[in-house]
Amino acid sequence: MLDVRGLRKVYEGAGRRVEAVRDLTFTVGAGELVCLVGPSGCGKTTLLKCVAGLLAPTAGEILLGGRPVTGPPPGMAVVFQEYGRSLFPWMRVGENVELPLKQQRMPKARRRELVADALRSVGLTDAAGAYPWQLSGGMQQRVAIARALAYEPDVLLMDEPFAAVDAQTRADLEDLVRGLWRARGITVLFVTHDIDEAVYLGERVLVLSASPTVVREQLSIDLPSERDQLHTRVAPRFAELRTQVYAQVQAAKRGAAVPAADVRTPTPPAT
Amino acid sequence: MKDAHLDGAPPERARGGRPELTNAALGAAGLAGFLALCEAVPRLGIVSAEYFPPVSRIADALVGELGDGAFWTALGDTLTGWALGLAIAVTAGVLAGVVISVVPYLREATASTIEFLRPIPSVALIPLAVLLYGTELRSVLLLVVYASFWQVLLQTLYGVRDVDPVAEETARSYGLGTWARVRHVLWPTALPYVMTGVRLAAAVALILAVTAELVIGAPGLGARIAVAQTSQAVPEMYALVVVTGVLGLLINVGARTVERRALAWHQSVRGEVAV
Amino acid sequence: MKRPALRLVLALALPVLLVTVWWFASAGSTDVYRPPLRTILTTFPDVWTGERLRADVLPSLLRLLAGYAAAAVLGVALGTVIGSYRRVRAVCEPVLEFLRAVPPPVLVPVIMLFAGIGDTMKVAVIASGCVWPVLLNTVEGVRAVDPVLSETARGYGITGAARLRHVVLRSASPQIFTGLRQALSIGIILMVISEMFAASNGLGFTIVQFQRQFAIPGMWTGILLLGLLGFLLSVVFQLVERRVLGWYHGLRASSRRSP
Incomplete structure (x- = not known):
């Protein structure tokens, strides 16, 4: 479904070059939920923006369903971390969800159906008439997810979507994403810096190195597909996988402590 | 983020x-x-040079103006009206703003009056100024002060409203009196807003100073423009317009610099309160 | 129950007090320049008859409306273009800064050269004075569109005209309205002084006529009417603004509650 081949991204600044991503190759199968985890400042956001077609890679290519990504491809939706800034504050919740569909010139009846369905699946049917800023952070992120769902994407990219919500809301949203993934068979690429979250959500976890980024390790998460916050997180296998990922991330961080000469720049591109 | x-x-x-x-x-x-x-x-004759002389001729006229003592007198008159008016407006605006905020109920009592008086265009006072003061400096001052006073007053009011209630209550609980609270809590909070008000008022004051000279005939750059117009001295008129523009530019840049300097210590990210 | 009543009393007390003071202080006035308020008020309906409103006030308002609308359209359109391209902005900035700094009233004699003393001149004067605050605020607003919002829109294929309409202009609308508000007060000033300079009708013209003929109570009624007009226009503006920017005020209030 999604092929990333030899992706490289170098920012050329005033008299300095920052190599954010060195050489990334991985594949996400159709209907798979893959988590990307890595130390902070490891170029995760850069990678995701390249995949989303929002940034042009310096080298390498990204194929979506066999076709190269050169701009934001149809059939791909992104959920950003900053829910407060990715929803349009001048539109009500329903209009926020509907706008991308309007842009596709979809008939009104179908649009209504999709919006209602998406809001129902995130449990926000009653909030359609509210403005985003009238909702709590967790609810706002639900709206962003609903907007992505209504778009009926083949691939859903999520960039640390729950990094800015409180722990309990976060657990709820994780279950929501996993539930939606199972119910709808969407391909999900989920970026996070939270190891537990990656193991809990993913079918597969890719551990990235520190910037300039390469894939350090791929782990299959062989937990049962029926997961819940209470039991999964205390399962011995969960602890093992978690430890394994943790060790890899720690090693990646140590690797970052002795960087190549061209990496040490005043402001390396974060995440 | x-x-x-x-x-x-x-x-x-x-x-x-x-x-x-x-x-x-x-x-x-x-x-x-x-x-x-x-x-x-x-x-190229796209617009008649009689209406719109080429830059070089305007520059010539400008050089001529700069060599003329009367021009400098006019510039001095304009700046006097501007500076005096601004000083009066700022003093009155800040004092009124603080008093209105500190005295209980005064804010509520004055709100409707302020809302009514503020949008009254200051040029409505032109005929009155002419009758009362003729072409004296006081005519200019009446218009300048009326127009710029509201800018300062409103920003001061907004600034005082921004005072953190926790800070205010802390000061109260430590037994600080009214004056001490005004000095240590209210004033530092309101200062950024006051500076914004001063910057806005400085621009408005120039507009009104020139207007008063132009329309009433009080001595200054505006009156000189009116004279140039009636005597068909078109390049001179443009030169004077350019001078008012440069003056406006200097005032804007200067006010912004002062604002930034005075507030270099200030952490708060403050939006300009829309008036 | 008590709060609204108290608020009403507080809102009315000072205006009533001021008018009363004016009334009694001026009651026995023999100063020609400061006639009793009573005289001014009784003169008001005689001066501002329906005929005069139609012949003088209406033309003024129409000119203001035409100039203001032209400035708004031009300012927003140009501001959007300049704000969208970094290089265009860099090229235009110094020139715009200068043009904005020119006190708008000095444009009256300049524009009179081109457009004579007719309606065209007045509309052009109002438009050329009002355009700068709108233009510069639009530039700022368009420039400050949130990058996350902008990328979200791009990710969902919202580009071109739809992006302009749903994202850029909406996001810039608070700044655009700040500019429009500044432009409104400049517009009223220019409306009045362009008529004081050269006109055969209009509010500014009439008031100056009264003053020149020493029809002092008439002049005072004109000043009152102008004040009333300024107040009404600002009320209308606020109503429109509250409707269009309801979301913005709500957003600000909510972010103030939970920073």
Whole structure:
């Protein structure tokens, strides 16, 4: 479904070059939920923006369903971390969800159906008439997810979507994403810096190195597909996988402590 | 949050060398282009040079003005009206703002009156000024003070409203009296807003000073423009318009610099309160 | 129950007090320049008859409306273009800064050269004075569109005209309205002084006529009417603004509650 081949991204600044991503190759199968985890400042956001077609890679290519990504491809939706800034504050919740569909010139009846369905699946049917800023952070992120769902994407990219919500809301949203993934068979690429979250959500976890980024390790998460916050997180296998990922991330961080000469720049591109 | 900025910034910066330098060069090019256009349009006969003389002739006229003592007197008159009016408006605006905020119920009692008086266009007072003071400086001051007073007053009121209730209560609980609270809590909070008010008032004051001179005939640059117009001295008129523009520019830049200097210590990110 | 009543009393007390003071202080006035308020008020309906409103006030308002609308359209359109391209902005900035700094009233004699003393001149004067605050605020607003919002829109294929309409202009609308508000007060000033300079009808013209003929109570009624007009226009503006920017005020209030 999604092929990333030899992706490289170098920012050329005033008299300095920052190599954010060195050489990334991985594949996400159709209907798979893959988590990307890595130390902070490891170029995760850069990678995701390249995949989303929002940034042009310096080298390498990204194929979506066999076709190269050169701009934001149809059939791909992104959920950003900053829910407060990715929803349009001048539109009500329903209009926020509907706008991308309007842009596709979809008939009104179908649009209504999709919006209602998406809001129902995130449990926000009653909030359609509210403005985003009238909702709590967790609810706002639900709206962003609903907007992505209504778009009926083949691939859903999520960039640390729950990094800015409180722990309990976060657990709820994780279950929501996993539930939606199972119910709808969407391909999900989920970026996070939270190891537990990656193991809990993913079918597969890719551990990235520190910037300039390469894939350090791929782990299959062989937990049962029926997961819940209470039991999964205390399962011995969960602890093992978690430890394994943790060790890899720690090693990646140590690797970052002795960087190549061209990496040490005043402001390396974060995440 | 940080990611987005960092990721967004490099591509834009990537194209040219130093951004400030390129911007300055582009700005200079823009200015040069504008001047060249203003020279070419009348020379090519697109607009009659009688209405719109080429830049070079305006520059000649400007040099002529700069060598004329009467011009400097006029400039001095305009600046006097501006500075005096602004000083009165700022003093009155700040005092009134603080008093209205500190005395209980006064804010509520004055709100409707302020809302009514503020939008009254100051030029409505022109005939009154003419009758009462003729072409004296006081005419100019009446208009300038009326127009700029509201800018300062409103920003002061907004600023005082921004005082953190926790800070205010802390000060109260430590037994600070009214004056001490005004000095240590209220004033530092309101200062950024007051400075914004002063900057806005400085621009308005210049507009009204020139208007008063232009319409009433009080001595100053505005009156000189009116004279140039009636005597068909078109290039001189344009030269004087340019001078008022430069004056406005200097006042804007100066006010912004003072504002930034005075508030270098201030942490708060304050939006300009829309008036 | 008590709060609204108290608020009403507080809102009315000072205006009533001021008018009363004016009334009694001026009651026995023999100063020609400061006639009793009573005289001014009784003169008001005689001066501002329906005929005069139609012949003088209406033309003024129409000119203001035409100039203001032209400035708004031009300012927003140009501001959007300049704000969208970094290089265009860099090229235009110094020139715009200068043009904005020119006190708008000095444009009256300049524009009179081109457009004579007719309606065209007045509309052009109002438009050329009002355009700068709108233009510069639009530039700032368009420039400050949130990058996350902008990328979200791009990710969902919202580009071109739809992006302009749903994202850029909406996001810039608070700044655009700040500019429009500044432009409104400049517009009223220019409306009045362009008529004081050269006109055969209009509010500014009439008031100056009264003053020149020493029809002092008439002049005072004109000043009152102008004040009333300024107040009404600002009320209308606020109503429109509250409707269009309801979301913005709500957003600000909510972010103030939970920073």
